[in-house]
Amino acid sequence: xxxxxxxxxxxxxxxxxxxxxxxxxxxxxxxxxxxxxxxxxxxxxxxxxxxxxxxxxxxxxxxxxxxxxxxxxxxxxxxxxxxxxxxxxxxxxxxxxxxxxxxxxxxxxxxxxxxxxxxxxxxxxxxxxxxxxxxxxxxxxxxxxxxxxxxxxxxxxxxxxxxxxxxxxxxxxxxxxxxxxxxxxxxxxxxxxxxxxxxxxxxxxxxxxxxxxxxxxxxxxxxxxxxxxxxxxxxxxxxxxxxxxxxxxxxxxxxxxxxxxxxxxxxxxxxxxxxxxxxxxxxxxxxxxxxxxxxxxxxxxxxxxxxxxx
Numbered sequence: 001x002x003x004x005x006x007x008x009x010x011x012x013x014x015x016x017x018x019x020x021x022x023x024x025x026x027x028x029x030x031x032x033x034x035x036x037x038x039x040x041x042x043x044x045x046x047x048x049x050x051x052x053x054x055x056x057x058x059x060x061x062x063x064x065x066x067x068x069x070x071x072x073x074x075x076x077x078x079x080x081x082x083x084x085x086x087x088x089x090x091x092x093x094x095x096x097x098x099x100x101x102x103x104x105x106x107x108x109x110x111x112x113x114x115x116x117x118x119x120x121x122x123x124x125x126x127x128x129x130x131x132x133x134x135x136x137x138x139x140x141x142x143x144x145x146x147x148x149x150x151x152x153x154x155x156x157x158x159x160x161x162x163x164x165x166x167x168x169x170x171x172x173x174x175x176x177x178x179x180x181x182x183x184x185x186x187x188x189x190x191x192x193x194x195x196x197x198x199x200x201x202x203x204x205x206x207x208x209x210x211x212x213x214x215x216x217x218x219x220x221x222x223x224x225x226x227x228x229x230x231x232x233x234x235x236x237x238x239x240x241x242x243x244x245x246x247x248x249x250x251x252x253x254x255x256x257x258x259x260x261x262x263x264x265x266x267x268x269x270x271x272x273x274x275x276x277x278x279x280x281x282x283x284x285x286x287x288x289x290x291x292x293x294x295x296x297x298x299x300x301x302x303x304x305x306x307x308x309x310x
Contacts, residue, residue, distance in 0.1 A: 008154060016171040017114045019150040020157065021045040024082070028053040031161060035074055039067040039085045042114070068094040071109045072101030080110070080161060086120075087113035087129025087170065095135060103139050108164045112157070116172035116203075117248055117273050118287045130248045130273035133225065136168055137252065143167045143185075144226035146202035146247065151179035152223050159183070172247065174203040174284070185224040187232040193217040196241035196306045197233065199253075201225060204293065208245045211298035217243075217306060225253060230260030240266035243302050245293065250274050269305045271298065 008023060021042065028034050028049070035056040036046070043059045058074075060066045064085060071081035083090065090113045091098060102109055115123075117130035136142045143165060147153040153171055160167040180188055187199065190209060193216040200208035205221045212219055218236055222229065225246075233242070240261065244253050251270030258268065274291045288294040292301055 010150065014150055015173045015175060016147060016150050016153040017173065019154055020084075020112060020114075020171060023154060023157065025049050025053065027082075027158075027161065028056050031080075033078065033080045034161060035079045035081050037067055037071045037074070037081050037083045039064050039089065041085045041089075064089040064093040065097050068097035068109075068111075069101045072097065072105055072107055075102070075107035075109055075164075076105065080108075080164070082110045082112060082161075084112045084114070086115040086127055087117075087132045088115065088127055091129070091132040091135055091168075098136075099139060102166055103141065108166045110157070110160045110167045110169060112169045112171060114171050116170065116174070118284055119173040121281045121284060121287060124281065125277060125279075132168070132170065132248060133246075134249045134252045136226070137255075141166055142226055143224070144170070145182075145224050146170045146172075147182065147223050148176040148202040148205050148221070149179035150175060152182045155182060156223070170202070170248075172203045174247075176203060176206040180205075180221060180223070182223040185227070185229065187220040187222045187229045189218065189232075189236055190221050191217070191219040192236075193219075194238045196239045196243065196302075197237055198243045198245060198302060199233070199257075201244070201246045201253075204245050204247050207293075207295050208298060211295045212302060215303065215306065217302070225256075228253065228256035228260065230256070233257070233260050237261075239306075240264055241269075241306060242266060243269045243305060244271060245298060246270070246272040247293070248273055250291070267305075269301065271301055 038059045040062045071083045074081045118128050145156040195216040197218045199220045201222050242257050250272035254268050254270045
């Protein structure tokens with residue numbers, strides 16, 4: 001992180017979602033314009049908030065459409081809603097309200113999701129949220145952050161609060177070992193090579209670095225994926241072969257790469273969560289293997305892609 005970016009003291013074993021819950025009461029106390037809107041999930045973390053902020057913690061119950069609709073109404077009054085639940089409920093289930101009550105009305109909110117693609121596989125398909133970023137791509141004016149560490153999540157959340165725009169902060173249980181400076185929304189160069197570029201998104205950075213160890217590729221790190229940092233991709237590009245490693249629906253950002261490299265012949269390989277539905281619970285690592293985004297699967301796919309025409 002940059003030296004001037006304030007972050008909360010790290011608690012051992014704390015993940016991004018834990019940090020969010022720990023931050024939220026203090027943020028509400030410090031900024032009277034903020035209001036937290038919840039849909040039953042995680043309200044137990046905020047049961048003992050001080051009376052001074054209790055009226056700005058709104059639990060609508062298990063009504064996700066109302067969750068986003070209420071946020072839109074609050075935003076129309078000048079409030080800055082922080083809207084939180086699982087990704088599948090926040091973006092998919094409340095899709096019409098995200099489109100109309102925020103976008104069509106021209107108001108903003110900070111949507112903070114939990115659960116990522118399959119952080120709680122016991123919940124099954126209803127709790128899998130890997131389609132979220134692709135859905136938001138069909139709308140205009142969204143900033144999308146996919147932090148790879150609790151410190152990054154905190155910095156991106158704090159930066160989003162003063163505005164009136166529409167921001168999606170996608171929290172995951174998995175994290176990289178160390179935080180990186182994400183303050184300017186630009187991609188970071190983690191490694192330089194000459195035979196292709198691999199873009200690692202959020203919590204997949206460490207895994208991607210391990211999977212590409214010894215390969216002659218540039219590795220870029222993205223914690224902000226919308227707007228897409230086309231400039232860094234273009235200025236660091238040696239070979240016009242690009243691999244996307246995304247922790248959500250496979251190929252979500254291929255159109256962004258294509259637009260960034262318009263006029264240049266290039267190839268793109270999208271790696272991420274596939275469309276095939278798993279009907280077994282397992283643990284997150286099992287789903288990573290199924291979709292080929294574990295370390296071994298990434299290495300096979302990336303190696304095969306960059307050596308395809310050798």
